[in-house]
Each structure stands twice: as structure tokens, then as C-alpha cells.
Amino acid sequence: MAHAHRSLAPRRWLRLSPRSARVRLTLLYGGMTMLLGTAILALVYLLSYHSAQVATVTTAISGRKRGSPPGSVAAFPVGALHRLVQVPAPDHTIAVDQRNSDFSHLLEILWVGLALTTLGSAVIGWFAAGRVLRPLRKITSTAQTISAGSLNQRLALAGPDDEFKRLGDTLDALLARLEASFDAQRRFVANASHELRTPLTAERTMLQVALADPDMTVDSLRATCEELLVAGVEQERLLEALLTLTSSERGVDHVEPLDLATIADTVLRSRDAQARARGLSVQTSLRPAPAGGDPALVRRLIDNLLDNAIDHNIPGGEVTIATAVVGTTAVISVANTGPPIPADQIDRLFDPFQRLDGRSARDDGHHGLGLSIVRAIATAHDARLSAHARPAGGLAVTVSFPAASASAAGPHVSAPPGVLST
Amino acid sequence: MRVLVAEDHKRLATALAEGLRREGMAVDLAFDGRDALDHAAVNRYDVVVLDRDLPLLHGDEVCRSLADARSETRILMLTASSTIRDRVEGLGLGADDYLPKPFDFAELVARIRALARRSSPPLPPTLAHGDLALDPSRRTAVRDTRPLSLSPKEFGVLEYLLAADGRVVSAEELLERVWDEAANPFTHTVKTTVGRLRAKLGEPPVIETVREGGYRI
Numbered sequence: 001m002a003h004a005h006r007s008l009a010p011r012r013w014l015r016l017s018p019r020s021a022r023v024r025l026t027l028l029y030g031g032m033t034m035l036l037g038t039a040i041l042a043l044v045y046l047l048s049y050h051s052a053q054v055a056t057v058t059t060a061i062s063g064r065k066r067g068s069p070p071g072s073v074a075a076f077p078v079g080a081l082h083r084l085v086q087v088p089a090p091d092h093t094i095a096v097d098q099r100n101s102d103f104s105h106l107l108e109i110l111w112v113g114l115a116l117t118t119l120g121s122a123v124i125g126w127f128a129a130g131r132v133l134r135p136l137r138k139i140t141s142t143a144q145t146i147s148a149g150s151l152n153q154r155l156a157l158a159g160p161d162d163e164f165k166r167l168g169d170t171l172d173a174l175l176a177r178l179e180a181s182f183d184a185q186r187r188f189v190a191n192a193s194h195e196l197r198t199p200l201t202a203e204r205t206m207l208q209v210a211l212a213d214p215d216m217t218v219d220s221l222r223a224t225c226e227e228l229l230v231a232g233v234e235q236e237r238l239l240e241a242l243l244t245l246t247s248s249e250r251g252v253d254h255v256e257p258l259d260l261a262t263i264a265d266t267v268l269r270s271r272d273a274q275a276r277a278r279g280l281s282v283q284t285s286l287r288p289a290p291a292g293g294d295p296a297l298v299r300r301l302i303d304n305l306l307d308n309a310i311d312h313n314i315p316g317g318e319v320t321i322a323t324a325v326v327g328t329t330a331v332i333s334v335a336n337t338g339p340p341i342p343a344d345q346i347d348r349l350f351d352p353f354q355r356l357d358g359r360s361a362r363d364d365g366h367h368g369l370g371l372s373i374v375r376a377i378a379t380a381h382d383a384r385l386s387a388h389a390r391p392a393g394g395l396a397v398t399v400s401f402p403a404a405s406a407s408a409a410g411p412h413v414s415a416p417p418g419v420l421s422t
Numbered sequence: 423m424r425v426l427v428a429e430d431h432k433r434l435a436t437a438l439a440e441g442l443r444r445e446g447m448a449v450d451l452a453f454d455g456r457d458a459l460d461h462a463a464v465n466r467y468d469v470v471v472l473d474r475d476l477p478l479l480h481g482d483e484v485c486r487s488l489a490d491a492r493s494e495t496r497i498l499m500l501t502a503s504s505t506i507r508d509r510v511e512g513l514g515l516g517a518d519d520y521l522p523k524p525f526d527f528a529e530l531v532a533r534i535r536a537l538a539r540r541s542s543p544p545l546p547p548t549l550a551h552g553d554l555a556l557d558p559s560r561r562t563a564v565r566d567t568r569p570l571s572l573s574p575k576e577f578g579v580l581e582y583l584l585a586a587d588g589r590v591v592s593a594e595e596l597l598e599r600v601w602d603e604a605a606n607p608f609t610h611t612v613k614t615t616v617g618r619l620r621a622k623l624g625e626p627p628v629i630e631t632v633r634e635g636g637y638r639i
Contacts, residue, residue: 194475194502194523201500201524202434208527209441231433 021136022129029125034118041110048106052099135164139171151179184351191353192242195367199235203228241369244300245352248376252294257404260289260298260323260332267302268321275310275319285322289330291401293381298401301377302332304370305397309336312395329384329400338394346387349395350375374399423538423558423578424448424465424599428458428484429473429500438471441527446561446574446581447534448602455479459487465603467495468538471530474501474512482515489516496537500525535559549584551639554628556584565623575600576619579612583629583639592636 135157146153154175157168210216210224264286275282291298309319317337324331341349348354352372374397378385383401390396425447429435432453439449450465452458455476462470470488474481485497499517501508512520518540519533535558539547549556553566558581563570572580578600583591593612597605605611616637620629630638 190503191475197502197523198431198434198473202431202437204524205434205437205441205527209437209444212441212527213444227433 022126022133025129025133026122026125029128030118030122033121034114037114037117041114045103045107045110049103052103135159135168139164139168143171146175151175151182188352195238195353196235199231199238203231206231238367238369241367241373245369245373245376248297248300248373248380250380252297252380254294255292256295257290257292258295258298260291260302260330260401261286263295263299264302264321264323264332267299267306271303271306271310278310278313279316280310280313281318283318283320285320285324287322287324289323289325289332289401290404291330291381291383292404293401297377297380301374301399302334304374305332305334305399308370308374308397309334309338309395312336312338314338314393317394325403326400328403330403331398331400333396333398335390335396336394337390337392340393341389341395343389346389346395349387350385371397423468423534423581424450424602425534426450426452426458426461426465426467426470428452428455428461428470428476428481430454430476431473438527438530442531442534443602444574445531446558446577448578448600450603455481455484458484461603462488462491462493462495466493466598468599469496469498469534471498471500471534472517474499474503474508482512485512485515485517496540498530498533498537532559549581551584551628554584554623556581565628568624570622572619572622573615575611575615576622579615579619580623583637586639588638590632590635590638595636 138157139155142153142155154172155168156172157165159165206224206228210221213220264284268282268284272282306319306321309321313319313336319337320333320335322331322333350371353368354372375385377383378399381401383399385397385399387395387397423446425442427435427438427442427449429438429451430453435451435453439451442449450461450467452461456478458470458472458476459479461467472481472484472488476484481499481501485499488495488497496518497516498519498521499512500521500523501512502523509520509522518537521530521533547557547559549558554563555565556563556577561577563572563577563580579596582596582599594607596612596616597607601611616629620627623629628639632638
């Protein structure tokens with residue numbers, strides 16, 4: 001496709017089609033000059049004609065009455081007409097004939113002048129339009145060579161900050177956004193295929209190795225089967241996470257009044273044992289935070305945040321979870337102690353399949369989708385997500401939902417601060 | 423034959439190691455890119471099975487480093503992405519072969535063997551010496567039409583000595599090439615294995631002991 005466009009491009013610019021802006025501009029220049037020229041020349045002609053007529057009549061009259069020498073009415077606007085009045089015109093008709101022939105001569109000169117002016121302005125217009133439209137031509141030819149595979153190209157128009165430069169810059173910004181989104185998509189597909197195909201390969205290898213074992217026993221086969229079952233559960237979890245991610249990216253189907261504090265409380269209860277097993281202390285401050293949204297998705301968001309806070313923690317560390325109404329937003333924040341995170345890695349954490357360096361093996365039940373699901377759900381709810389690395393290590397994430405009015409939130413039960421501390 | 427499997431998916435890595443060891447290869451495992459380079463710096467591998475998407479150091483970087491070192495190590499890249507572009511990129515980085523996931527274990531084994539044969543000088547698919555013949559891919563060894571029943575290590579030692587083509591091979595070299603890094607270098611493993619191998623090969627003796635040197639066929 002791209003090649004076809006490229007080969008068409010030069011011809012399109014040379015073609016004298018009325019659809020070409022250059023031709024239109026040229027016609028416009030030429031037409032305008034012709035109209036204006038015609039108007040001016042018509043004016044000149046009419047004025048001359050009028051004056052000449054008056055002069056002839058005056059000369060004829062004065063010549064007959066006073067016999068005054070010709071040329072006394074010399075104040076004629078057009079030099080060519082002088083002869084008219086110089087004519088000793090006892091006979092009026094001769095003067096009029098002479099005048100008519102001179103006027104037709106003048107008309108010829110005017111026509112030629114008009115034609116030359118029009119032609120000149122058309123030529124100048126053609127080149128001027130070409131010059132003015134040159135940036136547009138560059139934009140077109142560059143845009144034609146850019147395809148999905150070469151989105152890294154930019155127009156990079158030079159020159160003054162005029163309309164074309166602004167158009168070029170706008171297109172460049174659009175290309176940059178497109179490139180970023182294409183890259184993200186490509187990375188996602190590559191990562192997803194890796195995450196899906198690798199366990200599949202592992203399962204196939206396990207089966208083939210087990211079957212090829214010459215000393216195969218019932219026990220060895222049973223061990224393989226059990227391992228395969230565990231691998232299958234992991235794949236199920238990954239598929240579920242991928243489905244959640246895509247479905248939450250699609251948006252929220254139904255919005256209900258909910259309270260972040262209630263949901264956080266429920267999630268905390270289900271994670272309590274997990275946190276305790278890791279020797280983590282959980283600090284809570286759950287104040288009513290009514291908002292609107294899909295309760296299942298919001299629960300998943302809080303669940304993933306807590307999951308992340310517990311998993312990426314240090315022994316004897318801490319998890320802090322708080323909900324509150326701040327201004328016009330219902331806010332939930334989850335913070336945890338943990339290994340230090342470089343500030344420039346924070347954004348990456350929310351990309352699918354991203355994990356910080358240092359985690360080596362992938363089959364630890366985590367696929368690096370948890371926080372990207374958090375981001376997708378937050379975006380679907382028009383909630384603002386902010387995250388920062390804590391100076392002492394660990395991560396603090398805050399999600400601000402647009403708050404619902406207290407009456408719309410419905411009844412909610414919220415735990416008093418600190419009630420769940422372990 | 424010594425093989426390094428660099429793969430971050432532990433389940434796949436261990437399954438591969440188990441299967442390859444049963445094929446008579448000495449297999450070490452690395453779960454990330456840096457680990458893989460560390461292994462390759464210490465040991466001399468015939469083939470490195472390298473997953474492209476490794477943590478800490480990407481498989482491409484590992485591949486480039488290994489290829490830059492111009493070692494005799496052959497690189498077999500594994501990848502989940504099966505687009506032609508990825509394949510071309512991988513081979514351009516210095517990989518010797520490329521296998522998209524998911525693959526069949528038998529194909530992986532065949533490709534590893536094919537790569538190992540490409541060491542210099544190239545080895546024939548079947549090794550022979552006198553009335554002794556050994557087929558590495560079929561895992562069969564025959565002496566004078568009598569099939570030999572060899573353990574993986576015995577097979578490995580015999581294969582290595584035959585491939586050495588008359589060169590004296592030290593016990594240390596055998597330990598490095600036939601055993602993986604789990605082997606204890608201070609045991610008499612090599613000596614006892616060679617002893618058992620000799621017994622199975624029978625008369626006349628094939629493996630010759632070179633004093634203070636090692637073994638030779």
C-alpha cells in the first residue's frame with residue numbers, strides 16, 4: 001500500500017487538477033488580478049472616453065465660435081488624445097472618426113496590458129503558491145511514507161512558527177502518541193505470548209520427558225500429573241488476570257453507589273491471614289468514602305493493591321491502608337514497606353507484565369498484571385491514580401474516585417480506625 | 423556434552439534439565455541473564471539453550487556477549503514470539519539456531535545435537551573406532567554387533583573419548599564436559615565410571631590409560 005502511495009505522490013503534485021490547491025491558488029491570483037485590472041482599465045477607459053468627448057465638443061464649439069487656435073484645451077488626461085484636440089476641426093465628424101479609431105487603439109493596448117498582467121500574476125501566483133504550499137507537500141510526502149512499522153519518523157518542520165509549522169508540530173505530537181500506543185500494544189502482545197506459551201511449553205516438555213522415561217513408574221507419572229495440575233492452576237490465574245485486564249479496559253458496565261471503606265474492610269479480612277503469615281503489621285484508617293462504580297471491579301482494585309503491598313514487602317514490614325473523603329474525591333491509599341524502588345521505575349510498574357529487576361523466576365504465581373489491572377480499573381472509573389516510591393523503600397499508591405454524595409452512597413458500615421491492626 | 427539451560431520459567435527449566443540429562447547431557451541451569459553469563463564465564467559449554475525473555479539481563483544481551491566472546495559455544499535461542507522478524511533478529515545477534523515456543527522436546531534434543539556436531543572439526547553423526555560404533559542421537563553403542571547397555575555417564579565418557587579422536591583426555595576435562603556442576607571434583611567418579619565402561623566394552627581393551635595424562639581411545 002505504502003509503495004503505491006509513494007509512487008503516486010509526485011504525479012499528484014504536478015497534475016493540473018482543479019482539486020490541487022496550487023492550481024486553485026494560481027487561478028485565484030490570476031482571476032483577482034484580471035478582475036481588478038479590468039475594473040481599473042475600464043475606469044481609465046471610461047474616464048478618457050468621457051473627457052475626450054467633452055473636449056471634442058468644446059473644441060468644435062470654440063473653434064467655430066471664436067476661431068481660437070487649436071490646442072487651447074490641452075489639459076487632457078491621456079496624451080494619446082492630444083491629437084484629437086489639435087485637429088483643426090471645422091468639421092466635427094472628422095474629429096469624431098479620428099477619436100473613435102484612437103480609442104479602439106487604446107482599447108487594444110488596454111486588452112494586451114490586461115492579458116499580460118493576468119498572465120504575469122498567474123505565473124507569480126503559481127510560484128508563490130508553490131512556495132507557500134511547500135511545507136504542506138513535505139507533510140504529505142512524509143506522512144505517506146509513515147506506516148505502522150515506521151511510526152518513529154517525524155515531520156520536524158523547520159521555519160517560523162506559522163500555521164504550517166503548527167500543523168506539523170500537531171501531527172508530530174499525534175505521531176508520538178500513536179507510536180507510544182503501538183509500542184505498548186506490541187509489548188503487550190509479545191509479553192502475553194511469552195507468558196502464555198512458556199507454561200504451555202513447560203507442560204508439553206514435562207509430559208514428553210515423563211513419557212520418554214524408560215524407567216517410567218506409576219509414581220513418576222503421578223508426580224508429573226500433580227505438577228501439571230499445579231501448572232494448570234497457574235495458567236488459569238494468568239488467563240483470568242488477562243481477561244480482567246481487557247474487560248476493565250473496556251469500561252464500567254454498571255455503576256452502583258459503594259463505599260471504599262466497606263470494600264477495603266472486606267478485602268482486609270480475606271488477606272489478614274496472608275499478612276500475618278508474612279509477619280507484616282497492617283495499619284488501617286478506614287473512614288467512609290462513598291463513590292460510584294462497579295463493586296466487583298473496585299474490590300479487585302483494592303485486592304490487587306493489597307496483594308502487591310503484601311507480596312513486595314520485607315519481613316516484619318508494614319502495610320498501611322486508608323480511605324477518606326478528600327475534597328470532592330473518595331480516596332483509598334495503600335502503602336507498604338519494601339525494597340527501594342527507583343523513582344523512574346514507578347510508571348513501568350503499572351505496565352502489563354512489568355516487574356522490577358531482581359525477581360528472577362516467573363512461576364511464582366505472579367505475572368506482573370496486578371498493578372496494570374489497578375490502573376485499568378481506575379481509568380474506567382475516572383479515578384486518578386498516583387504512586388510514588390517511599391524514601392525508605394516500598395510503594396505508596398493513592399486512587400482518588402470522584403466522590404458520590406453521601407445520600408447516594410447508601411448505607412455503609414465502616415470499621416473504626418485501627419480496628420484491624422494485627 | 424555440556425549444556426547450559428538459561429530459562430526463567432523454573433518448571434520448564436527443570437523439566438528440560440531432567441529430559442536432557444536422561445539424554446546423557448551434562449546440564450546446568452541459569453534462571454536469569456546474569457546468572458547465565460556467570461555460568462558461561464566459568465564453564466565451557468557445547469550448547470547454551472537461551473530463552474530470549476530473561477530477567478535482569480535480556481536474552482539478546484546474553485546472546486551478544488556470548489557471541490562476542492567467540493567461544494565455541496553454540497547458542498540455541500528459545501522464544502515465545504514466532505514472527506519471522508524476531509527470528510531474523512535473534513540469528514543476527516549471533517544465535518546459531520532458533521526454536522519458537524512451544525516446541526517438542528525431541529526437536530530440541532535433535533537441534534542441540536546438531537549444534538554440538540558443528541564444533542570444530544565437524545563430527546559425523548555416528549562415531550566409530552574399530553569395531554566400536556556409537557550413535558549419539560539414537561543413544562546406542564555397538565561393539566562388534568553386540569549392543570552395549572551403558573548408563574548416561576558411561577555413554578557420555580565414551581562419546582567424548584571417541585569425539586576426541588585419539589587425543590589424550592584428562593580426568594578433569596572429562597569431569598568438566600560430561601558431568602554438570604553438581605559433580606564433586608574430588609571424587610573418583612571419573613575413574614569408577616571409566617572402569618565400569620571398560621568392563622562393559624570387554625576385550626580387547628579400547629580405552630587406554632595414559633600415565634599422568636588421562637585416557638585415550
